[in-house]
Each structure stands twice: as C-alpha cells, then as structure tokens.
Amino acid sequence: MADYSIVGRPVDRRDAVQKVTGRVLHVGNMEPAGLLHVAVLRSPHPHARIVRIDKSRAEAAPGVAAVLTGADIAAMPGITPYHGPAFADQPVLAIDRVRHEGEQVVAVAAESRRAAEEALELVEVEYEPLPVVLDVLDAIKPDAPIVHDEIRPSGAFADLAHVKAGERSNICYHYKLRKGDVDKAFAEADRIFEDVFTAPPAQHVPMEAHVSLAYVDEGGRINIHTASQSPSFVRGELARMLGVPMNRIRVRVPYLGGGYGAKLYNKLEPIVALLAMKTGRPVKYSLSREEEFQTVTKHGVVVKLKTAVKGSAMTARKCEVYWDTGAFAEIGPRIVHKSGYTSSGPYKIPNVSIDSYCVYTNKPPAGPFRGFGVPQVIWAYDSQMDIVARGLGADPVEFRLEHALEEGDLFVTGTPIHACGLKEAVRRAADAVGWDQPKAPASGSKRRGKGIACGVKAVLTPSISGAIVILNADGSANVLSSTVEMGQGSESLLAQIAAEELGMPFDRVHVVQPDTDVTPYDTISAGSRSTYHMGNAVRMAAAKVKEELFQAVAGKLEIDAADLESRDGRVFVRGAEERGMTVTEAFLAKFGSLGTTMVGEGLCQPVVTPMDPETGMSEKCTEYWFASASAVEVEVDTETGRLEVLQFHAAGDAGTAINPKYCEQQLVGAATMHLGLTLFEQMVFQDGQLLNGSLLDYQIASIKDVPAACHPIVVEVPHKDGPFGAKGIGETGALTVAAAVANALEDAVGVRVRDIPLTAERIHEALKAARKVNGGT
Amino acid sequence: MTIPAFDLLKPGSVAEASEMLLEHGDEARPIAGGTTLVILMKQRALRFSHLVDLQSIPGLERITDNDDGLSIGALATHRSVERSPLVQRRAPALAQAFSHVGNVRIRETASVGGNLAHADYRLDPPPALLVHGAEVVLAGAEGTRVVALKDFYRGMYETVLEPGEILVEVRVPHAAPAARTVYSRFSSLSANDWPCIGVAALLSLDNGNVGELALGLSGVAEAPLLAAGLERFQGESCSEELWDAVCDVVDEQLSPVSDLRGSADYKREMTRVWVRRTLRELAS
Ligand SMILES: Cc1cc2nc3c(=O)[nH]c(=O)nc-3n(C[C@H](O)[C@H](O)[C@H](O)COP(=O)(O)OP(=O)(O)OC[C@H]3O[C@@H](n4cnc5c(N)ncnc54)[C@H](O)[C@@H]3O)c2cc1C
DSSP: OOOOSSTTOOOOOTTHHHHHTTOOOOGGGOOOTTOEEEEEEEOSSSSEEEEEEEOHHHHTSTTEEEEEEHHHHHHSTTOOOEEOSSBSOEESSOOSEEOSTTOEEEEEEESSHHHHHHHHTTOEEEEEEOOOOOSHHHHTSTTSOOSOSSOOBOOSOGGGTTOOOOTTSSEEEEEEEEESOHHHHHHTOSEEEEEEEEEOOBOOOOSSOOEEEEEEOTTSOEEEEEOOSOHHHHHHHHHHHHTOOGGGEEEEOOOOSOOTTTTOSOSSHHHHHHHHHHHSSOEEEEOOHHHHTTTOEEOEEEEEEEEEEETTEEEEEEEEEEEEEETSOTTHHHHHHHHHTTTTOSBOOSEEEEEEEEEEOSSSOEEOOTTTTHHHHHHHHHHHHHHHHHHTTOOHHHHHHHHBOOTTOBOTTSOBOOSOOHHHHHHHHHHHHTTTSOOOOOBTTEEEEEEEEEEEEEOOOSOOEEEEEEEETTSOEEEEEOOOOSSSOHHHHHHHHHHHHHTOOGGGEEEEOOBTTTSOOBSOSOTTOHHHHHHHHHHHHHHHHHHHHHHHHHHHHTSOGGGEEEETTEEEETTEEEEEEEHHHHHHHHHSSSSOEEEEEEEEOOOOOOOOTTTOOOSOSOSOEEEEEEEEEEEEETTTOOEEEEEEEEEEEOSSOSSHHHHHHHHHHHHHHHHHHHHTOOOOEETTEESOOSTTTSOOOOGGGSOSEEEEEEEOOOOTTSGGGOOOOTTHHHHTHHHHHHHHHHHHHSOOOOBSSOOHHHHHHHHHHHHHHTTOO | OOOOOOEEEOOSSHHHHHHHHHHHGGGEEEESSOTTHHHHHHTTSSOOSEEEEGGGSTTTTOEEEOSSEEEEETTOBHHHHHHOHHHHHHOHHHHHHHHTSSOHHHHHHOBHHHHHHHOOTTOSHHHHHHHTTOEEEEEETTEEEEEEHHHHEEETTEESOOTTOEEEEEEEEOOOTTEEEEEEEEOSSOTTSOOSEEEEEEEEEETTEEEEEEEEEESSSSSOEEOOOOGGGTTOBOOHHHHHHHHHHHHTTOOOOOBTTBOHHHHHHHHHHHHHHHHHHHHO
8 A cells, every 4th residue: 555644544533522522512512592492293194185374372372483284385575485405396385285295284482492392292283184106106106196286497406407297297306227238138038037126215323313493693794503414415405495695594514413314405405594584593403213104214116126147147137216205306317316326236237227206105205324225125136136146046156256346347327447446355354254154063853054246336426526735834723524424434534635635734724614605616515426436635725735735845845845845744855855945934935924724626427428318327326336245144033033143243345444444434334224124114105104113113123133144255356547546335245135135145045035124924924835836834 | 393392290299190190180190211202202203291200209110029929110221121130030931032122212211111001012021921820910009909911911012000000010920940031032023123923932841841831933923922721731742743733722813913024924933933943942
C-alpha cells in the first residue's frame, strides 16, 4: 500500500466519547423558548374519502396554537401542498382522500405534546371507506382499485424527470432491459429453472425516531433543525413548496441516531415549517415508534426468475420484479430502476430480459432501505443460483466463481466492470466458513449446514457532492460538507481524507455539521456514496488549498512548488526536510498577516450515459460497483423449524479501507440488521391494518440473535477514481445475508424456502411438506 | 404518545389501597411496576383518572421461606425472584422462568403481582408457578381469600379479582424432595421475544416410574393452563410412548389462538415437542 500517514489507520471516531457519555445534542434535545409541540391525527382507514373535517372544538381546546388540515394548506396562497422525490404525489396532510392507514390528516401545534394529543381527540373526521388494494400482484390487475387518479411530476431530481406515471394504473414506473434473444435461449435450453421469491415490507428502526424543529427568525427566514439524511434536498424542496428563494431557508442537521434510509427527502419538515409560519413560534414534531411504522417502510417484493441452462452454462434469465411502493411513490421509481437493472445478478448470462415495476398499494409508503432494493433482488437471484448449482450437481461456490463477472467484463447493461472484488469476496468468505470441511454431524433433532451468497450493487449515479476546505493561519482546517454523520463514521473519515491530502495532523481538522447556509450541496447521505463522492470532493478541495499553500512556500524559498511535500503541519522540500516552514510561516510569507484563510472548493459529480429506454443498455450506468459475499453456518431444529446462525462471515469490497475499523463495523452492523430481516422481521397487515406496529410485536435482531462468531472480511480492490482508491461499504454487508441463510438452510435440511422471513413456522411447514413428499409422516 | 393526566394515590396499607380503588371504581386501577399499564395508557387503550401506587405499601416485596412453602410478596420484582437464592434452591424452574422475561430493565421494575394480574396468555412465569400448585392471596374490603392460581384466571386478560381486591402474596408450596422442575420457553421469532409457548414441568420418579407429574403451559389457551388428568400416569414407567400419551391428554385441553408468534396449529405441534423434551429432560 502507498505510504499514507493517516489513510488506512483505524483511528477512533470523533463522536464516540460524546455519544457513550450521552452528551450529543440531537434535535430531540432542543427546547427553544416558546416551543410548540405537534401531534397529528392519522387515518384509521387504508383507503377512504374524507367527507368532512370539523376542527372547531380542537381549535378552542386549552393550549392549542394552531390546527391544520390538508385543505387549509391547499388554500394558503403560494404554497404547493404536495411533495415527493419522484412524483409530487404525497400531500403534506391528506387532501380529499386517505390512501393508507396512518396517513397524516390533521396536525395540531400546542403548548405541550399532551395538549396537542388531547386536542386531536376533539377533531371529527367523517370518512367514506373506498375499496382497498394491498397485494402487489392484485394491484396490477386491470380491475384493481386505483390508488392515484392523477400524478403530479416532481421537480426534485433532474435524473428522474423522465419518470412518468402510467395512466389509470397502479404501476407508476416500469424499467425494462432486453439483451440478446431470451426466447431462443429458452427454446434451446437443456433445463429451465423457475422460481418466485418474496420479501415483505419491513422497518428501518433507527434508534432515534424522526424529529424536526422549525422556527421563523427575526429576518423572516425559515430555520429547520432536522434528523435528516438529505439536508440539501430538504432545503430545495421546501423552497419550491413554500415559493421562497433557497437562501430564505436554513437547514441544519446535528448527529443522527441512525437513518438506514428512513430519513431521506422530506418527512416532517413541511409540517413544522408551515406550523412555524402560521404560529410565529418554534415548532417541534417528533414521531413515536408507532408512528414510525406508518411513515416509511422497506419495499416488499415479488420476484419471478426464470433461468435457462445449456450444458453447465446459464444461457438466459428472465426477471420480473414487482415492488410494493405503498400509497406514495417516495423514491420507489429510482429503486425500481437502479435495483431493477441488477436483478439478473453479476453473472455471465448472454440473454437477459428484465421488467421491474413500481406499484402503488394502500400500505404505508416504501422508501430507501439500506441497500436501496438490492438486498431484495439478491435474495432472489442468489437463492436461485444455489438452486441451479444444486440442480446441476455443481458446488455452489465454484458455480458462482465460474459465472461471476470480473474486471473488464460487461455487466448486463453493457457497462464494463471495474474494481469489483466479487470473486475475492466469495473465496475469502467461503474459506472463512470452512466451506471445504465436512459438514458437522447431526445431533438429536439438530442439523447443520453452510451457505454462501454473493451479489453486487451499483452506486447511485449521477449524484453530486460539493465540499469546501478552509485552512486557517495556525494550520488547523475546517471542512464544510453536507454529509450527515448518522453513525457510519463519515465525520472522522472525511477528516482523515482532508488531513492526508493537506499533510496536517488528523486532530487539527474539524468537520462542520451540515448547515445549508454554509455547507455545499450534497445529493444524499445514503447508498454507500459518501466516502467516494464526498471523499473525492473533500480531497479535491484540500488539494486546491495545498496548491495555494505550496505556492506560498515555493515563492518564499524560490523553488518549484512541485518539489514540495507536507506532513504533520509542515511544508518542506522533498528529500531535504530541513528546508521548509510551518503553515503559519507560509501564511506570513504570502499575506504578511495571520488574519486570513486559504479556501478550496471541490466537486464530485460522476455522470452516466442514459439508458436506452427499450433495451436498458448504457455504456456507463454507474460510477462504481461494490461486491458483497456472505457465508454462514446454521443449525436447524427439525422438530420446531427454528434456525440459528452459528457463524457469519460478511465480506465486502471497500476499494481502499480509509479506516479499516469503520469498514468492519459497517459490515457487521449491516449483516446483523439484515439477519433480523432474514429470520423474523416483517410488517403484518390484515385488511390494510398493521398488526404489529410497535416494538413489542415487531422483532428486530437482539444481542441474543447475533451469532457469537460474526466476522467482517474487508476486501480491497482500489478504484482508479476513488479517494485513495476508496469506495463505499455502508450497505455491502446487508446485501447477501438472506440468500446465504436460505442456502444454508437447504444445505442443512434439504428444504428450500422462497419467502423471507425464514421463521421457525415457515421452515417447519417446509419440512413437513418435504416429509410428505418423501412418504414419511 | 403521552400518558393522559391522572392522580397517583399513595396508600399506606392494603386496606387503604382497597378503599381508594372502591371509591373511584372503574376510574381507578392499581399500579405496581407499571411496565404494562403505562404502555396501555400511553397508547390510550386504557384510561384511568386515578392510579393507586402499590409500591408505597411497605412490606409487599418480601420473599420468605416458610415451613410449607415460599411466600413471595406481590411487589417482589422479577429480578429479585430470579436472583433469590431461596427461589433458586426451592423452585429452580421459577427462577428460570422469571429470568426469561423481557430484559433486565423490565425485570428490575415488573412485579410478580403485576405479571399475574395482567393475565396475558403468553407469559413466562405462570406455568412454573402452576406446576408448584401456587396459590394467590387476594385482599379486599371483605377480607382476605386464598385462590389456587389455576382458578385465578377467567379468560383472556381476565381474573377473579373483585373490585377493590389486590393480589398481595403468592404462596408456592415446596415440591416433594424427589421432584424436579424445569421451565422451557420457546420463542419462534427473536430469541429475546415473548414466548410463542412456555412449558413448565414437575416430575418425581419412584423407582423409574412416574410419581408426581404436573405440566403448566402458556401461550396455548386463553390463559395460562395447568394440565388436568395427569394423575392417571402415576406408576407408569417412563418411555417415549408414555410421553406421547401425556401429550395426547394435554393436547385435548389446548385452545390456542393464532397470533404473530404462530398459528394455532403450530402452537399445538410445538406444545407436543416441548412437553416431550421437557419430560425427557426431567426423566433422564
Ligand atoms: C418490553 C417488554 C417485554 C416483555 N417481555 C416479556 C416476556 O418475555 N415474558 C413475559 O412473561 N412477560 C413479558 N413482559 C410482560 C411483563 O411480564 C409484564 O409487563 C409485567 O409482569 C407486569 O408487571 P408490573 O408490575 O409492571 O405490572 P403493572 O403494569 O403495574 O400492572 C399490570 C396490570 O396488573 C394490575 N396489577 C398490578 N399489580 C397488581 C396487584 N398486586 N393486584 C391486583 N392488580 C394488580 C394493574 O392494575 C394492571 O392492570 C414484557 C413487558 C414488556 C414491557
């Protein structure tokens, strides 16, 4: 590895001590004087017409400052009452109709949370229930109830401008890929494998629930403090909705208590902004855990896969993916597109057809979730890879390695693969789990098995990150970046990158938290993009500052700036360290004063070649790939169906591990999170009503569910354009968990389950069905 | 959600608490650890203008060993039962059962009386108490009565507690020296979840034959259940066939409901699995 001073070192996180000692300021802790609290009345119906709302008694209730309905907002001059990143299909508060249980209908701002909640009980809403559509496959039938009669375009993202909703259909987006001649390949196939896989809607469960606070300052500007992963988006979208210039809105984001995709785009911000404008007082809205379940979910999917095999090669694959985006599209269309085009897998298959559909139903809206849809498609295709390998009598690891794409190969979209690390991840995960060692013997009713799965995600492209680096005359530096520190370690990592590039000590670099008044635009803190995009922007900005600094030193020493180097806050001549000066001396040399700064700006904006709308082909559909492999050993109780994961190995390609410790933590954290989703997490609906909308009944992985052996494997295949070769790794550990566990299940007890979660009862049913087929009891 | 406003009444004695409850009728409820009640009130599923704080009554948290059994005060916390050397020695299955409840924060707060009075159908502690033949002492305006725990439950979330009555003590008779007990909980989702079903067993062996046999179950009926009709197996020799026969008798008494943790059929099947496993373990 190159000779770096701080890149590649596992330095401790900046926020660690503050966080474990409970001294971090979250939005929830902010209590400005005169604060009003918000409570929102939500729809009890999954689909209904709003006949009448009477809020007069609530308005007269003690402590109530304002009561707002969707109709009130629509009547405000200059205000756009709808929002959404793909379509402007979501009203801030329901207008005329409610489309899912828990949709926000009436908002109250009052002196206390209790006063607001009590006022809600005085609001009368008359509903006329409408036919409900819940199942994603029912929703695409011609006679299905239609969730949206009219769809408004959104101006939020330029790359989504082409997204158009179908007319009078619940399909709001369709991605299509056609490569080769699929029909011919199926006609000529030796064997055809056909499977349907499903995954249910689920919850992100960040420790900190959604919370936003707004106030209008003395100058009439709208100030927002919010737990958001996308401060730049919030500012732009609010400016558009409120009809004010962007610089009339200031969005600040302190440390987040987790996000996982739940806190992207606009969530509570429009409500608090409107109520602050209406009351002239600071307003805070924080969701209860129960409300979280009604706010945003992980997309449930049905994935139909059909694969043709000739000899030992896969010759064709047909993928149909139906994404349940719930009542509002949210970012669904982008997920359907970006994950859709990877749904045939990172494998050599000459003929491929993909149809990926974004479908409205009367469920809470589905949005981004660690992995952006890719875990759902890998769950399907890498379960089927195992089915095919076993069907052909091939070793699942060898079969994957034989078919895996590598450097220079074309992905199914026609984009060449660069720096992917897929094969290395598979090999190392397989070695770690002892793939070649014999299976552990059965013990009583328990059977053990091993499983592997792999897959890739393509980073969201295009997207933009801007950064500014300011070098102070004493050699300390400030980094201005809108990347949100939500637990992933970006703050410390960006400081490492700036320190390395400047040649300054790590502890002299301060990263400013997102504040749209000062930190430049950034698309989102999500999708494993910040290390690469913001990392590059920070590095570029630092390089510009360094250039100015070196010029100052070169002028004074009368040498060429190209001969200079900096380390530990000192600039010197390469090879002659005694000839040099401190930053302060350089400032004096250049400015004759210390009262100034050197400022550099960096921008990272990877581009794509737009996909052909009919074939889905693009010479460049993404900036980089990240590969994931999981290898697990499980033990299944054949009498109860309960599956326990005994060891877990999560491998992921980080490009270059700027901070190996954070990479390991991300791999294990993501794998653990998805272990819960694999084994028991699901939102259960009955007639459109959520049955397990609280943590008493919705289970996430507890410490008792995490295997004692849970090992990260950091693969490093440097990317030519990554900052020091780095790529993202925040989602990688999540991608391949479900398929690996299902594959191990089959290895252990010979049954294939195609629906997650792999609950004990599901496995028990599958075992019973298998015994029946085999003529047992 | 916030909890609606209420008055917290602080009685100094059981009699006073009972009076307070009677005075406010349906508007009042006793509160012990509050781990269940507070959630239900925050969800606004239940509403009371007055809560009578049983924690302010001195002496209700004691655990003592009497000649014939353990006496556990209704306000003893789950944690204190789980960690009590007395309980661990006299009724290990009971210590085990309490140790499974929720997490340490819940167990430090939740009370034995609250667990029983809540009368949820899938709690951990009741089966272990049932196999010991536990009794509950109920104190009210009319005086005190003692009710067998198996007769305490009337249905889902329903007990025989009369208005103004408070559960003050749980009596756990000592098992015969030859008897062994065990509690098995089966979670079908997270290992940390409430049980899908729970099975407690008490078995004594007499020359390899069944002596005393009791099975307590939770999650498989509207309320915790003590299996009836097991006397008939006394004197039989332990075998897989015998356990099957026991399972058949138990099965007839089940009336499981389907819920998030399993369908009714699955719970039935799991009861068979865990009754057999539990008896095997005790007989070995
Ligand atoms: C997060 C969580 C996880 C849990 N996990 C489990 C689990 O894994 N296994 C399990 O078995 N249980 C579990 N529980 C339930 C737990 O056992 C009960 O919440 C607890 O036992 C109730 O005791 P308490 O003292 O807090 O009762 P409270 O909440 O104070 O009262 C409960 C009810 O009993 C009444 N009451 C209380 N004391 C008396 C009395 N002495 N006389 C008459 N009436 C009374 C109250 O009026 C109220 O109706 C869990 C609970 C939570 C919140």
